[in-house]
Every structure is written in C-alpha cells, then in structure tokens.
Amino acid sequence: MARSHLTLAALATSAVAGADIVGSRPLSSSTTHRFDSAVVTLRSGEEYAVRVPVNSDAEAEQSRDLVALRALTAGVRTRLPFHIPDQLGQAPIGETRAVVYDFIQGRPASLADVGGEGSASDSIGRAIAAIHSLPTSVVSDAGLPSHTASQIALSSRKLSDRAAASGRVPKELLTRWSLALEDSALWQFQPTVVNGSLGPESFLVIDDQVMGVLGWQELKVGDPALDLFWLNSAARSESADRVFAAYEHALARPADRQLRKRARLYAELEIARWLLHGVDSRDESIIADAEGMLDALRTTVQNDLLNPLSTDTGQIMAVEDVEAMLDRTPLPGRSTTSVGGESKAHANRIAED
Template identity: 65%
Template sequence: MARSHLTLAALAASAMPGADIVATRPISSGTQGRYDSAVLSLRTGDEVIVRVPTDDEAASEQSLDLVALQALTAGVRSRLPFRVPGYEGQAPVGDTRAVVYDFIPGTPASLGDITADGATAGSVGAAIAAVHTLPTSVVTEAGLTVNSASQLAARSRKLAERAAATGKVPQALSTRWALAHDDSALWQFQPSVVNGTLSPESFLMVGDHVSGVLGWSGLAVGDPAVDLFWLSSAATPEGAELVFSAYERALPRPADRQLRKRARLYAELEIARWLLHGLGTRDQGVVGDAESMLASLASSVQSDLLNPLSTDTGQVMAVEEVEALLDRTPVRTSSTADPASRITED
C-alpha cells in the first residue's frame, strides 16, 4: 500500500534533522508508481521532495542516481541551462531508504509536447546538447561507466542477434539490423557524457522552457544517440526535427552525421528488448505485444532494406506503443545493468 504524504513527511523530518516542515502534498507525476513521493514546504519558504522506492529495481535506480548526483558538482551544474536535483538527506525505511531532494518546479513533458508549434522542442534539444558537452572527466573522476564506440556497437549487435535467435523477429528486421551493425561508418562516433535514461518525462517544463532534468541513474560516457532515440515516437516528425536541429546548433562541435540513424536503430531495438523481457519472464501477453509491434515495424521498413537505416528512412511509429506498454507493465531498467547502455545492453 502506498505511503501517505504525512508518513513521507515524517520520514523527511528524520532525514533532515532540524528542518521545520509546515505543509505537505502528494505528488505522483513522472514516478509511474515506482516511488512513493511527496512535496514538503519548509518554514524557510523552500520546498523539497521525498521519495521512497516501491520495489528493488527502483531502489537500485535510486542508488545509482545518488552516485550520479554527487558527480554533478556545483561547477558542473553551472554549465547546464537547467536545474539538477540536489541531495538533502536520507533515512532508512525497512530494507530501503527515503531520500530527500530539493524540489524543482515544473511539469514533466510528454511526447505530445514535442511539436513544431512551440518552443518546447528547441529547449529540449539545447538541454540534451548541454549534457553531451560536459567534459568526460565528470564521469571518469566519479568512477562511472565509460564505453567506447566499439563496445557499444558490439552490445547493440548482441541484442539484435539474441532477439533474432528467438525466431520471433521478422526476417526483414533481422536483415535490416544486421546490415546496420555491419556498416562501420554508422559506429564511427566520439562517445560523450550521456544521461543514459532520458524520456520525455525526464524534462521538467515551465512554459516552453526546460527548468530541470530528472533521473540521472544512467550517467556515463556513451553514445549520444542513446539520449535521442525516444524522438522516433514524437508527436510529429516536424517536432522531432526541431529537437535535432536545436541540439545540433547548441553543440560546440560539428554534429555526428550518423547520430539520427543510430537513434532510430536504438528505438527499433527497444521492441526487441521488450520481446526478450517477455520471454525471460514467460509473460505471453508481453511476447504477443512485442510480436505485433515487430510485425508492424517490419511492414513500415520493407522499402529500406537496401539502404539500412539511411537518413531518408520513414519515422518509426511502433515505438510509441512500447512507451504505452512500459507504462502498464514493470520491465527491467538501467538500474540492473550497465546504466549507460539502456538501449544497447546485453
């Protein structure tokens, strides 16, 4: 049973000795039921948020997030055009813990916000570029994961091959993915600092501006495309194009010409991952959903087999279905594997 916001306030008081809590309210947006959360008002006028994991995966994710937040020092944060949660304290709760962060005002974005009609897309693109521009020493000095391009290519290939070996992936897709992994030019990129677990809900919006970014458990050196794959499900192709364009303009270096192709590949492989999750958990409902999405995806890419994941490939629509499924069914997260490789982990 979910903890009440009054119970959470008591835990926060234990985590922050001396804090004078004067009001509390529940909050659930962006947590997808994986955390019990509440916002607390302090007599100083500040607000904090307390979160308690509701399962082991969320607890592991929270631990990784705390390590990443420590790596994002005040100097690093000053380089970002948005706020990152600050750690305020913690208190034990049975086998897990309540963690208190400063509260960042804003509303989690959604895929529907990524359109050509507003400035949201541009702000999101610039925010992602700011992360990718951070020096890699942010990650290396914290002892976090550092991946090479060849490691990420091998991991992505292995995922595709594992899915194909089930016999449930249409041959058209198996061929498409194999050609992509054989294309050495696709994997000639410079790894950068990545958030590793971005989704639309990661971005807190105040109006059309990104006020904060939540969820840093996947902080690592990895493929920049891992932070952009979700754009394959944007409300409109024009909205996704605006994000990519703003991202490329904000980079201090020339943009990776193959970035969009790898992002699209990662989006398609999310469905393969969903299939493997269903088989691993023996959930026939998930397996059936994944097979249906793979069949739809195969139909949409038939004309692209001779030019695998080329820049003129049509938008992949099936991934949006994956997002809806992930909202309904618990799945593995980056907390249980290499956090930098959410799209391409083994």
C-alpha cells in the same frame, strides 16, 4: 500499500536536520509507480521532494541515481542550463530508505511538448546538447562506465543476435538491423557524456523552457544517440527535426552525421529488448505484445524503403545474402537483462510510429 504524503513528510523531518515542515502534498509521477513520493513545504516557503522506492529494482535505480548526482558537482552544474536535484538527506523506513531532494518547479514533459513554435523543443535540444558537451572526466573521475564506439556497436549486435535466437523477430527486421550493425561508417562517432535514460518525462518544463532534468541513474560516457532515440516516438517527424536542429546548433562541435540513424536503430532495438524481457520472464503477454509491435514495425519499414538504417549508398546486399550471413553467425544464449515499463513504453511508441 502506498505511503501517505503525511508519512513521507515525517520522514523528511527525520532526514533533514532542522527542517520545519508546515505542509505536504502528493507528488504525481508520469511513469509507472516505482516510488512513493511527496512534496513538503517548509515554513520558509522552500520545498523538498521525498521519494521512497516501492521495490528492489527501484531501490537499485535510486542508488545509481545518487552516485550520479554526486558526480555532478556544483562546478559541473554551472555548465548546464537547467537544474539537477540535490540530495539533502536520507531516513530509513522498513528495509529501504526515504531520500529527500530539493524540489524543482515544473511539470514532466510529454511528447506533446515536442512540436513547433512555442513548444519546449528548442529548450529540450539545448539541454541535451549541454549534457553532451560536458567533459568526459566528469564520468571517468567518478568511476562511472565509459564505453568506446566499438564496445557500443558490439553490445547492440549482441542484443540483435539474442533477439534473432528467439525465433520471434521478422526476417525483414533482422536484415535491416544486420546491415546497420555491420556498417562501420555508422559507428564512427566520438562518445560523450550521456544521461542514458532520457525520455520526454525526464524534462521538467514551464511553458517552453526546461527547468530541470531528472533520472541520472544511467549516467556514463556513451553514444549521444542514446539520449535522442526517444524522439522517434514524436507524432510528427518535423517535431523531432526541431529538437535535433536546436541540439546541433547548441553543440560546441560539429554534429555526428549518422546520429539520427543510430537513434532510430536504438529505438527499434528497444522493441527487441522488450521481447527478450518477456522471453526471460516467461511472460506470454509481454511476448505477444512485443511480437505485435515487431510486426507493426516491419510494416512501417517496408513502407519507408527510402530511409534505411545503413549508410552505404553502394551495392546493397540482397535479403537472401544477409540471411545467409546470419545463418553463419554464432548466436549466443537466450538470457537477457530485465527491462522496465519505460522500455516498453518507448518500444510501443516506436512500433506505432
């Protein structure tokens, strides 16, 4: 049963010493219901956000988020053109805890905010560039994960191989992914600090400006394309173009020329991740859903042959040659890591693109 905003207000009083709370209201979320949340108002007019995880997965996510927020020190935050939540206190409730943060004004963005003139596209692009421009020591000093380009390529290859082992992915997609994964030029990039779980709802916006960024539980050094693949879900390619243009202009270094190709690959592999989640959980409805998205994606890429994922402009391997290569490649077991509703939502939008 969801906890009321009055209950959450009482928890905030316990979590933050001296908090003189005079009002509260529910805090809605644009994502699946993983937290009970509320906004509380202090007599001073200041506002806090209170969040209580509703299951163990959400609790683990919140714990990772708190670790990342501690890594993003006051000095680091001065480098960013938006606000990041500050943890103000905690209070136990049952077998979990309520966490209180300062409240950042703004509404969660949607894909509708990625558009032309007057949209938040430029501000979103600048916000992502600012994250990627942080020194990698921010992550390494906090003991958070740091991945090399070769490690990231290997991880993507393993995901594709596991999806292939399920026998449920169209051969055309396996061919497309294999060409990209074996293309060394695609993986010659400099890892950067990445949020790791960005989507449109990560950005709190007012009018056309990003006021804050939420959800730092996957903070790491990794592929900058991980923070941009969700743009493949934009209704129009020119909308994503605007974000990429603002991003590249704001970077302190030349942008990676293959960034968009890897972003597209990650977007497509997100459907494979959703499929494997269904296979691992033996959920036939998820499997059927993922298979439908994969079939739609196959049709999309067949109708868009001018935009391959690989960078090689020389001789292209024939489909039968790639299939033979796949047959020679040992495939790992079918175990996979569970993914949540956000991955499914991203995958669904990609399949429909």
